[in-house]
Each structure stands twice: as structure tokens, then as C-alpha cells.
Amino acid sequence: MSIAIPEPSPDDVSRGLTALEQHLADVASTGAKRTAAKHDGETRRVRQLRAEVAEAHLLARLQEDDTPLLVDSRRVRERRKAAQEAARLHALGQDPAMRAWQAARMRRLLVATALVALALALAWSTAGVQAFAADGAAPWSPAWLFAWLVEPFMSLALLVVVSARAYLGARGAPLSDRRLIRIEWLFLGLTLGMNAWPYLPGVAETFSLSRLVLHLLGPIVAVAVVIALPIILAAFAALDHAQTSTPHTWSSYRSNAVDRYPGGRGDGTDIESLTSRARRLIAAGELPPDPGADKIRRALRCGMDTARAVRDALARPTAG
Template sequence: MSITTPTPEPAPEDITRGLAELERHLAEQAPPASLVDTIEGETKRVKQLRAEVAEARLLGELQDDPAPLLIDTPKVRKRRLRAGEAARLHQLAQDPTMRAWQAARMRRLLVAGGMVSLALALAWSTAGVQAFAADGADKWSPAWVFAWLVEPFMSLALLVVVGARAYLGTRSQPVESPVLVRIEWLFLALTLGMNAWPYLPWSLATGETFSFSRLVLHILGPIVAVAIVTALPIILAAFSDLDHGRTGTPRTAPSYRANVDTLTARARALIDAGELPADAGAGKIRAALGCGMDPARAVRAALTRDQQAGGAA
């Protein structure tokens, strides 16, 4: 017969220690906190995914809103400012006052350039005229010295005539005088002849060879002067014919043409009555009809066509 040893009762300390070890073991075996069901029944991972979906939907709604596209960037605002400025400048350029001011400024610039070029061209020919006028006189002799004055006093006289025609042309009062034209050509012909004569083949000294380049070099100044004197009145007449009307209507518009026809009929009546010469210039027509210079020129052109048609008949 075996004797059973009774199991001793655990002490209170043993019970406490066992419970602590049991709690620790259960804690180690528990699932992660991210997988523990919350009170609402959703894990943190589900909540995170739900937040991402909500954010994506909100971003999609905001992306469809065109408000950000309506805001101008600094570059767009800069371009818009430049475009607005260009539009205003273009509108200002169409204003009759601005167009008239631009034309007057350009006309003054061209006249000034033409007069300076004319003065330089005449100064260029001074040496050639001096050689012609001195006619072999000794250097620093009275004849040699006074020969230098021939070209300046002719040039000054020519500049007076050309300057007067140019100034009056800028004031829409061109001088249409055959006498002044003949005076201009007389001075230019004298200048050209005196520059060219010493270098022509039959004027060369014995043993001296003819040089075409030297001849061209000496007549270059007078040729430039002739070109300027010829071209300047034509340019000024074209400026005088510019139309700065507010409507921008061409000069051949019906209203303008009707006015010209009326003035032409009045001019024909004055010519028939002997009160206006048949070959009257634009200035006389303007004074007789009391109109502007532009309509007067148009009437002069119409009368010229009538005379040509009558002569052809």
C-alpha cells in the first residue's frame, strides 16, 4: 500500500505570481492593436483607406472647378498689359490729330535732311568752281581768293529759293512759279558747268590725260543738288495731299467727289465769265472759290483734263 503525499496548499504569494504570469502570456498572444476591433467595428487600416477615398473624391470635385484657371499669372498679366498698350497706341495712331502731327514731323525731318544734303552738295562743288573761276591765277592772289566766293554766293541765292519753296510747301502753300524753277535750274547749270569744264577732254592742258572718274567726282555735288531740288517739291506736294479726315474715307469718296464736281462747275463758270484764267494754278483757284488747297488741286486737275480732251477733239 502506497502512501500518497498530500499536495501542499499554495501560498498567497504563489497565486499572485501565477496570475501575473498568466496575464503576461495572454498579452503576448493578443493580436496587434491595429487589428483590434474598435467600438464602431472598424480597424485603423479601414479608417485610413476610407480617409484616402474621401480625399480623392474631394480632390476630383475641386479639379473640375475652373476657378484656378481664371486667375491670371504674372506673365499673363504682363502680356495683357502690353496688348492693351499696343491697342491704345494703334487707336491713337488712327486719330486725325495724331496722323497730322506725325506727317508734319516727318515732313519737317525730310525738309531738314534735304536742305542739309543740298548745302553739303553745294559745298562739295566749291573747290571745282574755285578752280574754274581762278583760271590759273597765282595762289593767294586777289583773283585766286575771290574765286572762292563764287560758289558760296550762288549757293546762298539757290538756297533762298529752294528754302522758300520748301517752307511754303510744308504750309500747304506750294509755290508754282515757272520763274523760280528757271532760276533754280540756272544756278544749278552754272554750278555743274563750272565744275565739269576744267576736266572735260577738250579743256585739259597739254600732256594731261582725261579721267572719267575725276570728272564724275567733281560733278557729283551739282548732280546731288539737282536731284534734291527736283525731288523736294514733289515730296512736299505729296505730303500736302495727305488726307487726315476723321472717318478715314478715301479722297475719292462720293461726298468728296461731289464737292469737287461742284467746285469744278463753279470754276468753269468763272473761266467762261473771264473772271478766272483758263490756266490758273491751284493757288488762284483756291482764292477764287474760297476752298482748301486740296480741293483746288483736284479742280485744277479736272480743268486740265478738260483742256486735254478739248485739244484732242
């Protein structure tokens, strides 16, 4: 059985349409008010400025933390390594054994150089002695050939004496026997005289000062070497290789050589007193038992290098 639904009258339809229009108008008005309230004054410039202000607040809080400034850069680490190496080399250079080794090496070098110079000087004078000993003999004659041997055997005899004095002088037992000194001067005088004689005024057909000086050059160098070498060796033998006193160490080295100067850094900072303060702070609980350099720096209000030195001092076992 079906129920008949009455048809709406024109008045009902009119009232329904009016109510629907009113509802839609109310909904549109409410949405517009909400949108206006939400975006009231919120332009793009306002939003951009608000973002900049928020960013500035964050940056200001981050800039208060100076931890990034405490991290050593690559160049700082390289400089620190170079400074440590220079300090250790400086300390090694003051060691008596190292000083003795350096002196012995330099002494050997000087003796070898002097003997080479002496040998070259005597070889230089060989031609002059040969001209004197040949005395006008024909080239390649026996007298002319044997004249070339005069200077070498005198030079070898002289080198024996000079080498012996040099060797013993280098070992701290210099030879000062007058007979050896006379032998040296005898050989040197003979070499000098035989080189100069053919070119002296009144002997040479045409005197030339330059030729005379040129032929005297070798013997003069030999005389200079023979006189100077014993004096140099005596000075080396008298060297005192004891360790130099610490005041000669520069402050920039002292700050790195903490193993030799544990009481300070050379810049006026007393590491021992700062270490004692740090231990008191650890005992009071204001610092952890094993504090890092940054915490020590903040607690003692000192530099980072000093804080590292205090940290290393805390890590070392206390005496007694």
C-alpha cells in the same frame, strides 16, 4: 480588548494561491485577445496603403476645383498690359490729329535733310567752281581769293529760292512760278557748267572720266534735291489725315479696344448678347446683383476673358 485572528490553514493558503494564479491567467488571456483583435492584419504596409487611399480621395476632391487655374500669373498680366497698351497706341495712331502730327514731323525731317544735302552738294562743288573762276591765277592773289566767293554767293541765292519753296510747300502753299524755276535752273546750270568745263574732253590736257564725274557729283546731287523736294512736299500737302475705317483694325486689337468696339471682341463672341443673358440670370436670382467674373464664367459657360468683358459691361450704366 484585542480580537485574535485565526491563522490560515495550509489548505486556505493553497486555495488562495490557486485563485490568484487563475485570475492572472485570465487577465493575460483577455489582453492578448484584445491586442490580436485590434492589430489583426494591421501591418505597416496596410497602414501606408490606407493613408495613400485617403490622400488620393482628398486630392481628387481638391482637383475638381479649378479656381487656381483662373488666377492670372505674372506673365499673363504683363502680356495683358502690353496688349492693352498696343491697342491704345494703335487707336491713337488712327486719330486724325496724331496722323497730321506724324506727317508734319516727317515733313520737317525730310526738308531739313534735303537742305543739308543741298548745302553739302554746293559746298562740294565750290572747289571746282573756284578752279574755273581763278583761271590759272597765282595762289593767294586777289583773283585766286575772289574765285572762292563765286560758288558761295550763287549757292546762297539758290538756297533762298529753294528754302522759300520748301517752307511754303510745307504750309500747303507751294510756289510754282516759272520765273523762280528758271532762276533755280540758271544757278544749277552755272554750277554744273563751271564744275565740268575744265575737265571736258578737248579742254583738259589729259581727259579723265573719273575726275569729271567726281566734279559733277555735287551739282548733280543739288539738281536732284531741287527737283525732288517740291514733289515730296506736294505729296505731303495732299495727304488725307481722316481717321481710317475700323475694318483695318486687326481682331487681336479689337478684343482689347473694348471702348471702341463695345459690340464684340473680334473673335466671334457677342458681348452684348452675353450681357443680356447675364442680366436675365441676375433678375431670376441665379446670379448675384454684382457677380464676379468666375460666377459669370460658370453661369454662361464661357472663357475667362469673355466673362471679364461681360462683368465690365454689367458695371457700365445702361443707356436710357
